[in-house]
Amino acid sequence: MIEITPLNEILTALIAKKGRITFAEYMSVCLYEPGFGYYTSPGRKVGAEGDFYTSITVHAAFGRVVAREIAQMWRTMGSPAGFTLLECGAGNGRLACDIMDFLKERESAMYAVLCLVLVEQEPSLESAQREMLAAHLEKISWSSSEKFASGDLVFSGCVYSNELLDALPVHRVVMTSDGLKEIFVTCSNEGEFIEEVGQPSTPDIEAYLKRLNVELFPAQQAEVNLNAPKWLSAASKALKQGFIMTIDYGYPAVDLYASRRKLGTLLCYYRHQTEENPYLRPGLQDITTHVDFTTLMNCAEDAGMKNIWFGEQYRFLMSAGIIEEIEEIERSAISEDEKLRLRLTLKKLIMPEGGMGDTFKVLIQSKNVIAPKLLCQRRIGG
Numbered sequence: 001m002i003e004i005t006p007l008n009e010i011l012t013a014l015i016a017k018k019g020r021i022t023f024a025e026y027m028s029v030c031l032y033e034p035g036f037g038y039y040t041s042p043g044r045k046v047g048a049e050g051d052f053y054t055s056i057t058v059h060a061a062f063g064r065v066v067a068r069e070i071a072q073m074w075r076t077m078g079s080p081a082g083f084t085l086l087e088c089g090a091g092n093g094r095l096a097c098d099i100m101d102f103l104k105e106r107e108s109a110m111y112a113v114l115c116l117v118l119v120e121q122e123p124s125l126e127s128a129q130r131e132m133l134a135a136h137l138e139k140i141s142w143s144s145s146e147k148f149a150s151g152d153l154v155f156s157g158c159v160y161s162n163e164l165l166d167a168l169p170v171h172r173v174v175m176t177s178d179g180l181k182e183i184f185v186t187c188s189n190e191g192e193f194i195e196e197v198g199q200p201s202t203p204d205i206e207a208y209l210k211r212l213n214v215e216l217f218p219a220q221q222a223e224v225n226l227n228a229p230k231w232l233s234a235a236s237k238a239l240k241q242g243f244i245m246t247i248d249y250g251y252p253a254v255d256l257y258a259s260r261r262k263l264g265t266l267l268c269y270y271r272h273q274t275e276e277n278p279y280l281r282p283g284l285q286d287i288t289t290h291v292d293f294t295t296l297m298n299c300a301e302d303a304g305m306k307n308i309w310f311g312e313q314y315r316f317l318m319s320a321g322i323i324e325e326i327e328e329i330e331r332s333a334i335s336e337d338e339k340l341r342l343r344l345t346l347k348k349l350i351m352p353e354g355g356m357g358d359t360f361k362v363l364i365q366s367k368n369v370i371a372p373k374l375l376c377q378r379r380i381g382g
Ligand SMILES: C[S@@+](CC[C@H](N)C(=O)[O-])C[C@H]1O[C@@H](n2cnc3c(N)ncnc32)[C@H](O)[C@@H]1O
Pocket: 039, 046, 054, 055, 056, 088, 089, 090, 091, 092, 095, 119, 120, 121, 122, 145, 161, 162, 163, 164, 167, 168
């Protein structure tokens, strides 16, 4: 059932003015319209009371393993006297908190020279982040996505994100007998949002697919995320020396645009249920698409960066320290029942099939770091 939300009026007015809008414009309003968008309106989005879980909400061990790798990044850079960590799309600050707690407790030399910058599209989340990170406030500063994108922030260290790029607005395309077309959103006479195909709104869409040598099959639909490579370029410009760590669900382009994905990867989340119709309740449900990691890798190479490691989240966690985290739990003084509960919880993060371990990927890219040696490069079990 279609729900009428405050965004219906805003979207309808926008469509009346422009005739039709790209899906990227539609998604941008649905997720980020100030005060009304999914991410820019009050209410819990992530976790049991929200609409979906992320790895962070599963257990602090996820952030602790990421922290182990970040400490290794600092070491492989020669333990410099300053290191900036920047999280983009920091949400309520949970991941940053798990990372900072670990570094304070286990990596005091690094913690002493560390500063954390939080960048979040929704500025009102700063108060939740302040509360979450109360033990680390003297280390933290806040910046905006505009400042990050403008190239004004420059530092050495690591830019990381978890489930940021899947939440960026995408264009949608379809291959027709008349060539590649874009899917636009307009209104029917009854005032419902409907789709309409037309010439691509920008030549960048065809250029994006051409760069990947992707030719869609007849009637195949797909998404083109022009914002993801823009974000990566901004991250690369921000780094004098260091790493970008991107954690998200997605695939290399050859898999993402494979013919079996006839309708692309667009999916909505509402109260822990998936929903394929993005027009059902604008602003009340999350809209996401899978990330094209090949474009992120191409983009890094264009910017003179190196792609150091790419793989499934379970591989990353297994080689970067989840085993050590599990061993610590086993050695701890908690009850056997609690240990069993935690083992089952952590399994969700690393289970290759059906869990978060497989669809989720980790990409690590470096800039101006000579022969970096990271934990994730260790052989599992060896
Ligand atoms: C799916 S949530 C993930 C939140 C958190 N990282 C987690 O894993 O629980 C995506 C977050 O990215 C933020 N976001 C989207 N675009 C952004 C941008 N350009 N810069 C900074 N944050 C952004 C959204 O407001 C939202 O809080």
